[in-house]
Amino acid sequence: MNVYDYVVKKARKANAAARVMSGKDTAEKNKALLSMAREIRKNKYDILKANELDLENAKKLGKSSAFIDRLSLNEKRIDSMAEGLEKVASLPDPIGEGVKMWKRPNDLRIEKVRVPLGTIGIIYEARPNVTVDASALCLKSGNSVVLRGGKEAICSNLAIYNIIYKAAVNSGLPEGAVEFIDITEREAVEVLMKLNGYIDVLIPRGGRGLISSVVKNSTVPVIETGSGNCHIYVDADADLDMAEKIVVNAKTQRPAVCNAMETLLVHKDAAGEFLPRLGSTLHKLNVEIRGCSRTQKLIPDVKLATERDYSKEFLDLILAVKVVDSMDEAIDHIYKYGTGHSEAIITNNYASSQKFLREIDAAVVYVNASTRFTDGGEFGFGSEIGISTQKLHARGPMGLNELTTTKYMVYGNGQIRE
Template structure:
């Protein structure tokens, strides 16, 4: 339950949030021109500190896990919240990978000379202060901080209440390490207030925050988009489809479907809707449905799907349109590639879509006609991820078209600045 804030308490909360954003704004000025070496050393120090303090992080996470189970959080949400020694090591490795990547800040993308002798160039500069609003993913605390810092940005983090102890432990550890390695104090800021009113304050801080990136479910993202005056990069909601074409390698299709749905069902690039061409449905679906059942997946399907297994539940319009983030899948048999494309166009959230086929022409048509941040041929949608794409990590998966789309790495956390070299030119 959200606690009601008194007028006095609300003012105190607002001052605390603004104070964090002000510290970030002050730090951003210095971060913008820090050397790559200093930033990389800070990232490596942060990684080392995570490993050194693994026990402290896991102890804090255990408090969150117990509270989450008491609240009745789903298996998928518990999995998103859970930290292990291996996951902490992965977070540290992500920071090291980011440190190894080229620094986009200061990169001159192009330079040209005008007839009047002016030399005009376009270079990459930090966004400034990046606000991240996210839910039960404590690893985001590390990924977001690492990427923002390497791109020369200060960061204001506001995680969900379900991960507050984990986020506090992680943020304190990496912020201390970063400051000790030469980054300005205030480069990493965590809003410790779990009341949603703190989010409302962040959304209006145009004087201090340059962009806000929400990471979470549809409700969180829409709340941010609809209420923010600070510019927003919309991310994350993933009603991802896999279409098994009539020319599919069925064993390849089975492995991809199981991986995309079951490997980690609570994330935005997991498979939610399976489309199967009617020409291969009789051969493919019975075995596929059994494999899903054995993997603990609840199947909701169309009439033709239900005819192949009596335990399949009927799929509703909401099932085809929604994001389960759980071991649930919607299945539909379609008569043609055209019908599959129409279905995806209608229900897709423009995140990640895949076709399984050995037919080049149909694969290319799917690739060209599907409007999504990532489109796959014969591969799992689970690869839509900054680490898998070679970015080290990602700040989120942008499903909009401005200013970035797909996994947002270092380059997407910068903007352009034009630089002009003259020799006394004036405009006539």
């Protein structure tokens, strides 16, 4: 079977399953999710063995440390996958939820309710956990899903998929509710992007190149999950102890993820005291700093930042720093270089915090907190399908509600329009 026929077969099967999934009740869906969680835990060592093969291949190919981190699994991360399934099972089912109801003068009763999107295609790179997270959210929200992971994680993804697929079907969900494209040719993605009529929406998760390619080339509607060039602005009125704690967390706690801080902006009135102490802390944590000329005067051994540094998602222990003269300059910088993901201000000035919240155009805007909290689990969604940086349909961490649409149910007693 050629690539086109193979992908179409998978999509057709998932599309047929979507009709069945839309009628599954909450108990049936939860039963499947809990079974998937048990099987993930029971087979964790098989998953780890498969992951070792992917890691060996990635290292042979000279992949970056950030890439290796995203690809790597351990017992804790596998347990987190199972916990994510259990959390999603514990969440309220959005399907059938009444969003609004009203009655017209002619006695027609109109109700707006949540329904599944249908068949969702997920294209992702070296994150094996997405295989579980995406499946959990799609199934709980009454959808079917077609997964296409990156070739670098093929062994891990297949091991995980085979486990959760068997658990889902044995629990009563239809075959096709979760489909995985297990061929690595790029043509498979190209076919998936054109399957209008089978796939209702595509969600790409990965680097800027993958996302841009899908947005540009897909004829299937796309929910864009953007890259994260995230900023923290330390205001003149910031608590500098708090600022240091937040900046260190946002940069170093897990630098290879999209909600890690990439650029630090510091008001000139705070820079003289803040940057020398922060620089010392970050150097001890092996963070490479690339800063403006004013930053260089305050922190030793700092490379001069380039235009490219301020626009780059490093996904590594590298930080761009700039001293600014005002909050307006900080906001202008974020508008120029930001990707609309997550932005934060550290300040004790209420008026400044409110100005930042109003004027920054991003999916998530923080006051006195780390950007690392932009995450479905941290927001109480159980897990996430991705962080949407677009404005239509969904924005920010995408949980169950974001995988639904609505329809109107209209109840009458013989009314006709005159």
